[in-house]
Amino acid sequence: MSLITQFVSTKTMSTGLASVVLVLATITTAGGFEPKQWIDDLGQVKETLATKYANLEWAVFERELDLQALFAETQERIEHATSEAEARAAFDRLARRLGDGHVRFDWRGGPAAAASEAHDQCSALGYDAHMRAVPVAANAAGYQALATSQSDEFPAGIISVNGQRVGLLQIGVFTPQGFPALCRAALQELAVPAQKSCDDACSDRIESWASSRLTLHLAAQLRALQAAGAASLVVDIAANGGGTEWAEAVARMLTPLRLQSESAGFVRGEHWGKAFTDDEASLRRFAAHETGRNRALLLTLADQVEARRKTALTPCDSAPLWRAEHPACNWLGQGFFGSGLLAAADPSTLRGKPWATLLFSPMEFPYDEGVWRGPLIVLVDRNTGSAASEFAAVLQDNHAAIVMGETANGGCGHTNGGTPTKLVNSGATLEVPDCARFRRDGSNEVMGVQPDVPVSFAAVDGPHRRGARFLAQLPQAIERAAALRN
Numbered sequence: 180m181s182l183i184t185q186f187v188s189t190k191t192m193s194t195g196l197a198s199v200v201l202v203l204a205t206i207t208t209a210g211g212f213e214p215k216q217w218i219d220d221l222g223q224v225k226e227t228l229a230t231k232y233a234n235l236e237w238a239v240f241e242r243e244l245d246l247q248a249l250f251a252e253t254q255e256r257i258e259h260a261t262s263e264a265e266a267r268a269a270f271d272r273l274a275r276r277l278g279d280g281h282v283r284f285d286w287r288g289g290p291a292a293a294a295s296e297a298h299d300q301c302s303a304l305g306y307d308a309h310m311r312a313v314p315v316a317a318n319a320a321g322y323q324a325l326a327t328s329q330s331d332e333f334p335a336g337i338i339s340v341n342g343q344r345v346g347l348l349q350i351g352v353f354t355p356q357g358f359p360a361l362c363r364a365a366l367q368e369l370a371v372p373a374q375k376s377c378d379d380a381c382s383d384r385i386e387s388w389a390s391s392r393l394t395l396h397l398a399a400q401l402r403a404l405q406a407a408g409a410a411s412l413v414v415d416i417a418a419n420g421g422g423t424e425w426a427e428a429v430a431r432m433l434t435p436l437r438l439q440s441e442s443a444g445f446v447r448g449e450h451w452g453k454a455f456t457d458d459e460a461s462l463r464r465f466a467a468h469e470t471g472r473n474r475a476l477l478l479t480l481a482d483q484v485e486a487r488r489k490t491a492l493t494p495c496d497s498a499p500l501w502r503a504e505h506p507a508c509n510w511l512g513q514g515f516f517g518s519g520l521l522a523a524a525d526p527s528t529l530r531g532k533p534w535a536t537l538l539f540s541p542m543e544f545p546y547d548e549g550v551w552r553g554p555l556i557v558l559v560d561r562n563t564g565s566a567a568s569e570f571a572a573v574l575q576d577n578h579a580a581i582v583m584g585e586t587a588n589g590g591c592g593h594t595n596g597g598t599p600t601k602l603v604n605s606g607a608t609l610e611v612p613d614c615a616r617f618r619r620d621g622s623n624e625v626m627g628v629q630p631d632v633p634v635s636f637a638a639v640d641g642p643h644r645r646g647a648r649f650l651a652q653l654p655q656a657i658e659r660a661a662a663l664r665n
Contacts, residue, residue: 216604217257217266224273224609225250227600229497233446233612234279234590236510237623239500242278246501249276279625280564280588281612300373301362304382308359311351312418316558318646319653322347325407329400332358332393337407340653346409348400353422353429353566355389365389387543390425394544398432401550411554411657417584421565421592427518428541430570434579435549437525440518441572441616441624443591444511447491450598450613451512455488458520458537465534477534480520487512517569517591517616554660555580558649559628560636564588569616571628576619581660583632583652590625591616632656 228235228246238244256269274282314334317324325335334349355361365388366373371381404412414433431438445451459481466477495508516522519540526542529535535542557571557580568589574580591614600609616624634652636645 212260212262212266214257214260214266217260217269218254220602220604220607221250221254221257221270223600223602224270227609227611229501231446231448231598231600231611231613233444233511233615234623234625235497235500236505237615237625238277238279239503240505241623241626244276244278245503249273279590279612280568280627281590281592281625300366300371300377301359304362304377304385305356306359306362308357310354310357310420312349312416312420312562313642314349314351314415315417315560315642315645316347316413316415316649317349318642319347319650320647321650322646325400325403327400327403329396329403331360332396333400335400335404337404337409338650338653340657343410343657344408345653345657346404346407346412347415348404348412349415350397350419350429350567352419353426353570355386355393355423355425357422358389358393361389361392364392390423390543391545393425394428394432394546397429398547398550401432405551409553411556411660412551413556413558413653413656414580415558416563416567416570417558417560418562419564419567420562421567421569423566424518424540425544426566426570427573428544428546430573430579431526431541431548432546432550433555434574434577435552436577436579437523437548438573438577438579439522439619440516441569441576441618442522443514443516444615444617445487445491445514446598446613447493447495447512448598448613449492450594451491451514452488454594455484455491459484459488461537462534465537473532480538483515484520487514511615514614517573554657554664556653556656556660557582558634559584559587559630560634561585561588563628565590565592568624568628572616572618572624575628575631578663581631581656581663582628583649583656584630584634585636586630587628589616589627590623631659 239246250273253269253273256272257266260266260269316322317334317336319338321338322336323338324330325337327335336347338345338347351357362385365371365385369384369388371377371385377385412433427440462477462481462484466474466481469477490512495506495510497506497510499506500510519538521539524539526546526548529539529542555574557574559568559571559582563571563584564587568587571582571587572589575582591612593610593613597610598613601607602609618624632652632655634648636648640648
């Protein structure tokens with residue numbers, strides 16, 4: 180798969196959206212806690228942000244952070260720390276101050292601990308139903324659940340609002356890893372030996388099979404809601420932490436409009452340089468076997484990829500950003516789109532082409548545009564993020580849906596494993612986002628997705644209170660969604 184099309188974040192917001200992941204092992208010395216080792220690692224963190232962090236410019240000019248002061252404060256806290264717990268707290272504070280919804284410190288156990296938690300092949304591959312968020316809209320008074328074979332994956336129901344039947348559909352996460360039952364079905368369907376370890380190729384086959392089934396099951400659930408008389412549809416992605424490119428395909432299933440995806444930026448360096456080199460070679464190889472318009476399209480894109488490869492391999496010094504000054508160059512290179520090399524495409528013209536997924540990532544999935552064609556509302560909250568925010572942003576920017584709820588977290592994650600840095604003293608792994616997505620107004624999606632219809636959820640709300648708050652604002656959202664259709 181093309182790296183260019185893989186704007187993939189970590190699987191859920193609850194486990195952290197992977198724009199910045201710091202895995203710091205415990206540091207001990209014979210004499211007890213030693214701050215110097217943590218300070219040395221802090222210097223390496225600073226160097227990594229200075230060379231690899233996609234949202235560095237945003238942090239300075241939109242977040243309005245004084246980066247030098249932030250690191251000086253963090254170092255002072257470490258110097259005065261008396262334990263590893265206090266040093267970790269200093270790193271955690273740095274992450275919070277960055278304000279990037281993906282930034283987190285992950286204090287994970289080692290491989291042995293992870294292996295002991297894996298009870299079967301699917302859990303060993305990371306499949307876990309706990310990734311899926313708990314529904315919000317389904318807790319509104321008057322909700323009548325829809326009982327279908329797809330309801331375990333996509334809880335759905337009907338609610339009556341001012342005499343209109345409104346469909347409610349929850350998508351708990353945008354990755355097949357949240358659906359272990361599909362993984363188990365894939366193992367059986369693909370005849371994967373139960374006791375055999377599953378390598379990367381095996382894992383990819385399982386994920387592809389499960390993603391295809393999810394797509395077909397979602398389409399069936401949408402048709403079931405239509406058959407139940409839903410005139411408008413609410414898609415509940417509150418606390419959905421993100422996932423994969425599947426979010427781009429799902430967005431296109433929910434509207435008859437031909438959606439345009441967000442533009443993308445990339446961090447200069449060898450990581451993206453190699454990606455563009457590989458994709459250019461693939462495009463020219465495919466073009467050699469095509470004629471006419473297809474050949475011309477592939478060669479044109481190959482030339483565009485080549486130009487971006489040159490940009491990727493041309494460094495941009497971030498030193499001015501640490502003085503709150505703009506560098507003479509563009510910190511990020513101008514990439515393609517959240518959906519790949521193309522911002523939009525007619526799937527019927529790409530289906531069956533061996534190069535379809537290279538150009539347009541939604542083609543990885545057997546989706547149809549406009550399975551739902553009526554007024555659309557997307558429910559988000561402060562814990563919606565990553566690919567889920569991408570989903571909401573694309574629909575909002577194309578005037579295809581009304582977004583209601585709270586400001587959702589946003590931001591691109593990292594591509595094909597990202598650019599991990601091994602911290603010397605702690606043995607920690609530092610990962611930072613190597614991409615950014617930009618909305619129709621030019622703003623970085625990491626700023627968050629603002630709702631058209633705010634809902635004042637409170638941190639102390641129970642499920643039914645959240646449902647009541649949602650229901651109180653639903654009539655306004657329905658009215659505004661209907662107006663979009665006119």
